[in-house]
Amino acid sequence: MCNIQEEITLNFDVKIKPKSKNCVKCKTAKATILIRHSTYCRKCFQHVFVGKFRKNIEKSRNASNSGSGEKVMIGFSGGPSSRAMLQLISEYNEVLPQKQFYSEIVVCHIDESLLFNNQKSTIPQIEQIVRKYNYPFIGLYLQNIYNSDVTKSGCYNNVIEIAIDDAKILQQEDSIFSPSEKLLNLLNNISKLTAKEDFIWYLKLCYLIDTARKNGCTRLFLGDCSTRLSIKIISLTSKGRGFSLPLETSGETDWFKDVIITRPMKDMLSKEIGIYNQFAGLEDIYIQSVTSMMHAKASIERLTEDFIVRLEKEFPSTVSTIARTGAKLTPSDYILEENRCIICLMPYQENNKIWQNRIIVMTIPSLQQSNGCSNIQQLHCSKNSKNPYDCSNVSNDESMTNIEFTDLLCYGCRVNMRDIKVANNKTILPPYVAEGVEEKKKKDNRKQMRKHIEEYLLCNEEEL
């Protein structure tokens, strides 16, 4: 007979507690650390931990075949994982002083203190740590993503203003709003924490990539550990970012062409990192996030974290199983380089809006206008923009200058845009987004023009 009592005792049997208290590696020392089902002594734990890191970093170095002389950037948030990464990379690069694997290592930190009322900047603390390693340090403020030089061209000063039924490109006038005000307005106008977190992360990522590129770094190290990656795999799936998931969670991706993203911490659990930092005496900086001190259901990311770490507690293979499953995913064949979301810079699926319109009712049919997209934000070009990308030069045909802003967004970012409420304070997207729109528009115009004159062309092989 089955009764509740029996089930409970069964549960106790399932949970495997290691019987031997000796280290599984050296077999002699007393084990003091439990990682998944294996017990280690302190010495062997450190050896295995460093070994995992070396294996990953070596693999990526061999794959790129760049030999020595690569200039790299470390994205350093100050959190435990990137703190450990900084230490491990520096140890790795200094193994043989005469032959360094990386010619130059730059450490970059983005300060988000603006988002938290009356909080001190994190830059001085971070700089103090980086100084110990003698690496050049770049401290950025997230709000400066609104600077005109955080763009491909390096001097693009148009922004996108979001209104109820349209989005337009405007020339940025610095006198009205400071970058800090623009960023705060944008984030304050986002009603949901999930979308807010998303925006912050992608703004940071874009800023890091841009900074790496402008500093001549061909590689950007991010500190995502396996616990974080498995949380990301589940949360990205929940947010409808499955198309770009393999790029956003892989150990290495060349999606950004000249800047390769590498995640050398991808096989380490956050528990391992916490213990390593404690033993190595690496200082710990508390970096606040928008969901700090919030309840577990504050955002998708936060809820997923709660879910995963709780499962991991009872079933210590959860994280590695999810992370390894995620690692088996490969980018879709349908990923096209030109279909890059202008906000998150991740790929979007061709015609994803047609699909979305088919399954989601966004307006009451009777109110729908003949073009069927009455509520969808349209993009208008301001005629008075005085910059090299001035779109009024591209075409005189008014209908061709109107492209739908949301057409250039991935599904995830489009969902986020829906959470932006139009308030008194203007919602302004940074210049790199506006630059992306104009670039894409230019390309489309050229394609269209070519279509028009195709029959008169003598040679079809010519590049577009």
Added chain:
Amino acid sequence: MSSLKVKLSFSGGVELLFDNIKQKSIEISSSINPPNPTTMKDLILWMKDNLLKERPELFMSGDTVRPGILVLINDSDWELEGELEYEIEDGDDIVFISTLHGG
């Protein structure tokens, strides 16, 4: 009844729940629940009642420490020391480290 001296350390954001104090030496009874010796379970409850300043649900889950917060007893993983059943000894050095995003 004798008392035990224990050194507590908080990091990774756990300190925020404890009045932003990173280290604290405490003295507790060697037998909070007589006649049984004081265990980690007793200590955690004691910390909740005497030290915890904010949001108990961010430190505890049921009668144990919330998953994602590492506990080291004298540099040894508490999961190998019997977790809640571990009997506190005089001079123990107990570290709580949050591994969660944003503390």
